[in-house]
Amino acid sequence: MLEVANISHQYANRSHWLRRIPPTPVLNNISFTLEKGCCLGLLGMSGAGKSTLGNIILGLEKPTQGQILFEGQDLYRVNTPTRHRIRRDLQVVFQDCYSAVNxxxxxxxxxxxxxxxxxxxxxxxxxxxxxxxxxxxxxxxxxxxxxxxxxxxxxxxxxxxxxxxxxxPKLIVLDESVSSLDMVNQMQILSLLAELKKTHQLSYLFVTHDIRAAMTICDRVMVIDQGELVYQDDMHQSMMQSNHPAVQKLIAAILPEHPSERIVFDHQV
Amino acid sequence: MTAGTDHVLEVEHLQVQLKSNAGLIPLLEPLRFKLQKGRILGIVGESGSGKSLTCHAILRLLQPRQMEWSGTVRLNGRDLGTLSDKEMRTIRGKEIGSIMQNPMNAFTPVYTIGSQFVETLRTHTRISKQQAIQQAIEALASMNLPDPHKLLKKYPFQISGGMLQRVMIAISMCLKPPLLIADEPTTALDVVNQLQVLRELDRLRYECGTSIVLVSHDLGVISQLADEVVVMYKGQIVEQGEVAQIFDQPQHEYTQMLLRSRPTAIIDRLSSSTPIEL
Incomplete structure (x- = not known):
């Protein structure tokens, strides 16, 4: 349904007339597909480029390179009426619920x-x-x-x-939608989202830094780090075995569920 | 100092009421808890349950025009309620450190990290500017922050939230307060930064013997760090006890609900792979 093909993106920097500041690369050659009715988790640390990718998929930010194909149509190359039509199938829920409403x-x-x-x-x-x-x-x-x-x-x-x-809509981008809520609310919203997904046959792109939240709702997860797609799979189990440092860092930062499973800090030894 | 108390913080009958046109509205029902030296007390509860209000009441940061409070808060046996505002100002920072949820709001954006760091140190201790800078650099380096020299010259908006939060802890480490109040210290951070901040808080406790009041709605944070837990619900303490006891035998139904809302899926998945190490 959604195909992201070789997306690269840079943010232009304001240059001085004597000194040109090169643009900051944020995404580098990212490709993946998202099927109907699937929830894809997009994990990464802050500054990894998760939200930028989300914005590009929503049509809010034109990528420097690459294509976003939504049901076979390139989001950034179609005429305005078609784009208007496509946009109704793409919705978003942002993290900061207060600034998202008038x-x-x-x-x-x-x-x-x-x-x-x-x-x-x-x-x-x-x-x-x-x-x-x-x-x-x-x-x-x-x-x-x-x-x-x-x-x-x-x-x-x-x-x-x-x-x-x-x-x-067909696809909802959830950009850290539950991160600012307390635990009980997080779980309630996540179960609401899971239920809506079933009844409306929705697809989600779940942008988050919290593996725990991702694992409760996602069918597949991807990890991006410094603009690179470093891990992509549909089974959480093998994520644990991935040896990419960024993935391991995320896994090592999962907090214990019970005091008996505490992470041992090095100054304690 | 009264003899015979080994409690750093003693809170008794702490009660906060909101002044409104319709009279006084109770926000905190009388609270009572104690904290020993070098221990970490976790306060959990949903948003609006009075966690932050408790912290502000301990620090005496409530607006007297809006709120009325009563009860005693004793720090090392000294009743904070009887102190003048001026004395209270010397206590905040020096004897009770505090770390707020949003590090971006805790610093003023118009001064550099360095000048705010040095100002705080020199307000509370008699040292020269050079000594203060030296201390700041050492503290930042021990916090695993890269390039402390450069960092001191930066403005708060130029560095990330996780780094700012660690700068806050570094300031606390220099002043070595007997009590630190950490109000949702990791909520605004991503998981990797969160773990780093938790590690540094734990180190502060190990190296300086600081007692910490750790407010969080994340049971993961609590189970990682806290020794004792207070569960708050609608302005009341509904349950308190050792951390293992709260997790294993939750008595109150709200605590049980909190524990149920943990994402448990992860546990089964983790148990099948190798244990996590740092």
């Missing part, structure tokens, strides 16, 4: 905005659909009248998810 709009307006843009619904149908969406993500219909500051982080992230699924 604080002046009510929850119902936030969720209804994509419907206004893409679907011609009567006001009754519109209301009906928003109500249905709110209920799907575990909120009450009355919550539609509240504004973002009246919600907790977990509830607001549910609203972001409701907005993302409003148009029945």
């Amino acid at each position: 604080p002046l709009m009510t929850a119902a307006q936030i969720i209804g905005e994509p419907l206004d843009n893409y679907e011609k619904l009567t006001s009754v149908q519109h209301k009906q659909r928003v109500k249905q969406l709110l209920e799907q993500v575990g909120l009450r219909a009355e919550d539609g009248n509240k504004r973002p500051h009246q919600f907790s982080g977990g509830q607001l992230q549910r609203i972001n998810i409701a907005r993302a699924i409003a148009l029945n």
